[in-house]
Amino acid sequence: CVPANQERFADGRLATVQFHPSAQVVMTAGHDRSVSLFQVKKFNLNPRIQSIYLESFPIYKACFSVDGEQVIATGTHHKLFFVYDMMSGSIIPIQKVRGVDERFLRNFELSPDGSFMLVTGTSGYLHLLSMKTKELISTMKVNGRTTASAFTPDSSKIYSYSKEGEVFIWDVRSRKCLHKFEDEGSLGGKCIAVSKNNQYVACGSASGVVNLYTTDVCLKETHPKPVKAIMNLVTSATCVTFNPTTEILAVASRETDEAVKLV
Secondary structure, three states: OOOOOOOOOOOOOEEEEEEOOOOOEEEEEEOOOEEEEEEOOOOOOOOEEEEEEOOOOOEEEEEEOOOOOEEEEEEOOOOOEEEEEOOOOEEEEEOOOOOOOOOOOOOEEEOOOOOEEEEEOOOOEEEEEEOOOOOEEEEEEOOOOEEEEEEOOOOOEEEEEEOOOEEEEEEOOOOOEEEEEEOOOOOOEEEEEEOOOOOEEEEEEOOOOEEEEEHHHHHHOOOOOOOEEEOOOOOOOOEEEEOOOOOOEEEEOOOOOOOEEEO
C-alpha cells in the first residue's frame, strides 16, 4: 500500500495515526501543529480531505470522538485542548476546565459509549469529564503516578496503571476503587489495554515485557498470574492494543525502529 498520508507528509514527528470509527478516513496529527484527514483508497493515492493548523500548539495526542464527528487534540505543553467539529468545520478551544488544576493536559482516553473523557493528571489524579459539555464530573486519585488508563468495552470500569506497576480498577458510576492488583515483575507501568470482549487485560511495562491477564482474575486477586508474558520487546513497551475480535494483540515500542510485534 502507498503511505496513508502521501499527499501531505508531516514536518515533524507524528503523535497520532487513527482510523475514523465509521468512514474510510485516516487522521494524522503531530508536532508540526496540524491535524490532517485522508481518504483511504485501495491502491492509488489517498486524497487529502483537509488539514487544520493549530497555532503554536504541537499536538501530544489527537482522537476521534466515538460518533466520528469531532477530533479532540491535546498539546505537549498546554493547559487548554482543542475540539475540532468536523460537521461545522469549527475549531473550539477549551481554555480551562473548572476544577482541573493541572499544568499540562496531555494524555486522555475516551469511553467506548461516547459519554466520558478521562484526563490523566499529575501526582496520580484522574479527571473524568463529560464528553457533551467538556466539564469536570469527578476526580479520582491513585497512589503514585498514573501512566496509562483504559475503559472496559461497556464503559462501566476504568483500569489505571501506575508508574509503580499497580493497576487500579474504578467503577465509573460511583468513582470508587473496586480493586487493585500488582502487575507481575513490572519495572514501571507504560501502557494498558482491555480486549473488546472484556476477556483480557494487557499491561506493558518499561522493561518491554507485556503481561496478559484474564479480567476475572484481575478483579479478584492482588497478585494475579499472567496467562502469558510476552518478552519480544527489548525496549519499553509504549503501545498495546487488541484487534476487534480479540484474536491478535499488537505490542510496540516507540524507542527503537520496527519494534512492532503481533501476538
